Structures are given as C-alpha cells and as structure tokens.
Amino acid sequence: MFTSWLPFEGVFLIIKNKLNKSFGFSDGADIEFMLTYTIENEIILQDSESARNKELQKAIGSLTRKQREVVYYLYYQNLSYDEIREILGVSKLKTVRNILYRSLAALRAILPKDLNSLMIF
Secondary structure, eight states: OOOTTSOHHHHHHHHHHHHHHHTTOOSSOOOOOOOOOOHHHHHHHHHHHHHHHHHHHHHHHTSOHHHHHHHIIIIISOOOHHHHHHHHTOSOHHHHHHHHHHHHHHHHHHSOHHHHTTOOO
16 A cells, blocks of 8 residues: 555565565666556555545544644644753753643553554654
C-alpha cells in the first residue's frame, strides 16, 4: 500500500530501482514497466490517509496541553526550540526538549505500529 507522504512518482522510482538492482541492471540499462494508477487507488489512498489523520489527531488529543503546544509550535509552525521556550515562558531550553521527548514517546506508545513507522521524528 502506498503511503500519503510519498508521491506516486516516488514510489514508482523506488520500485523501479529495486527491480533494476535485483536483476543486476546498474549500467544505465532499465527494466521498462508500467504501473497502472486508477481512481480506485486514489480512493483507497484518501480513505487510508483520512483514517491515519483521525488516529493521529486522537493521539495528539491525549497529550497534555503543554505537550500539544510544543508539538504544534515545532511541527506545524516550524518554530525553533528557543522560540517555543519564549512562548511557553520557561527559562531552560532543555525543558522544551524534555516536553517534546515525552510527547513523542507518548505518541509512539499510543499509535498503532503502521502509523508509528511513518513518524519521522
């Protein structure tokens, strides 16, 4: 099953490279093949992405307020640790890192394995 964070073209290239490697084509020769992408594939992708988003939102909702804030500021607003420290009004940068560490550990414990493997952090 394709994941939403990797575009279809990226999946195509990964599969093509694996096939080329497994058949020993490394000197520029390629195996030519065609992937069929149908509307059914798109519907399945949208449904699975929607389900993953709901599970992720539920998991984030189970975090404490400060944990949610740190995750939001870092991953949704792309703020630095220092900026987050100022917003939260804490004196030590390590406090922000600790809150984030606990947040991610909680998310890993809550989320199912298939969602857990998509966590890049």
